[in-house]
Amino acid sequence: MSSYSLMVQGTTSDAGKSVMVAGLCRVLARRGVRVAPFKPQNMALNSAVTKEGGEIGRAQAVQAQACGLEPSVLMNPVLLKPNTDTGAQVIVRGKALSDMDARGYHDFKPKLLQLVVDTFEELGQQADARLVEGAGSPAEINLREHDIANMGFALAAGVPVVIVADIDRGGVFAHLYGTYELLSKQEKGLVKGFIINRFRGDPSLLDSGLEWLEEKTGVPVLGVVPYLKGLYLEAEDAINVQQTDEDARFRVVVPGLPRISNHTDFDALRLHPKVDLQFVRPGQPLPAADLIILPGSKSTRADLQALREQGWDAQIARHLRFGGKVIGICGGYQMLGQSIDDPHGVEGQPGSSEGLGYLATRTTLATAKQLTRVRGQLTLLGETADVEGYEIHAGHTEVSGTQPFELDGIADGACSGNGQVLGGYLHGVFDQPEACNLLLRWAGLEAPHAKAQDMAVLREQGIDRLADALEAHLDLDTLFAPVAGWRS
Known part of the structure; x- marks a missing residue:
């Protein structure tokens, strides 16, 4: 059986793509599935060193930990590390290629698409399932041409998509409906479900909104994930702000x-x-x-x-x-x-x-x-x-x-x-x-x-807690029915 794949895209940056992939990776790994994470293109100044001596985004290193794997350059073939407001160092398969400005990189992306897809296929030879993280939002019309990070990659690699939105930000139905409606007909055909993330309160209060969204789009809502207070997973790029203890001196x-x-x-x-x-x-x-x-x-x-x-x-x-x-x-x-x-x-x-x-x-x-x-x-x-x-x-x-x-x-x-x-x-x-x-x-x-915190232990606890929540609140049978080795 060919390797299963699923891509998690988001309505916005920080909607929960990274943590969703990490949690789903741990869910599959617990069931004995050989699973690996993948992100076609990452833009972050937080990076990790892989077993090959290459450089990838830290989010993919955490996701690899969720799979029980060593981080590899195959998991994040393109990493952009901004060095000015309009330019970045371009890292390809773990090694710095060159510095490019935004226009130069946009023109260069078509040359990277095949490399990204080939890397994805190479990763598939080592895993029974690949969980893919998108970048930003797939509804950025100005970035659709030459896209390798979201729907451009999903179309090229034939990967189904779920779209996640953060209800804690507000406007979750507008985010999901607007994102879906801005996709092309071909892109819409890849969308298999919506996930609402970080909900506080009684989820039954969302029922009428969920019914409306499914009626308008024909896409099922696969679950509502609660807000997990105190959850620790490394932030991909935004700086976490401490909630100071009154006893801290x-x-x-x-x-x-x-x-x-x-x-x-x-x-x-x-x-x-x-x-x-x-x-x-x-x-x-x-x-x-x-x-x-x-x-x-x-x-x-x-x-x-x-x-x-x-x-x-x-x-x-x-x-x-x-x-x-x-x-x-x-x-x-x-x-x-x-x-x-x-x-x-x-x-x-x-x-x-x-x-x-x-x-x-x-x-x-x-x-x-x-x-x-x-x-x-x-x-x-x-x-x-x-x-x-x-x-x-x-x-x-x-x-x-x-x-x-x-x-x-x-x-x-x-x-x-x-x-x-x-x-x-x-x-x-x-x-x-x-x-x-x-x-x-x-x-x-x-x-x-x-x-002092043992950060390795704390990270493991966070991944397990996240996976527990996803198992309790997502329709995983719909998501993972095709996965070799999946059992409900």
């Missing part, structure tokens, strides 16, 4: 750089009951804090300049004068050094930028990107904690002085001589409870033990 501030990347690094801190994590938007001053963390960046030199234009450099200096601590991750680590040189124009025009000068490091950007999954140890305060994560960066950093990390047997990162500043390339450094505890104690939080 330790303030951590992250400057919201224009091209901030991999902000999921801070999820463990956002969920820590003793930490008040704040992302500071451009135009706002950095508030008083115990710890400032400079995040990763897709455009390090440009974001360093933006940091200075905001006056955040002077505010960081004041923070350090008052005894605060600073951590830099990836691009933020590069900014904390003496200089960032870009002789090849990796981030734009060739040139050099003076760093903030708190670490005895110098960084030279290179055309080849470092993409590695690593594990090792963090040593601080005379103690050692295991760490595990990934590195995604362009360039090499020369270090003089103490290096707090040993990753795969190689020294990494840097500490300042006065012990107030440290940095490194490791993404996911807060995800292991012991390392998170050690870093927070270094930064001044007393007795954080037993409070």
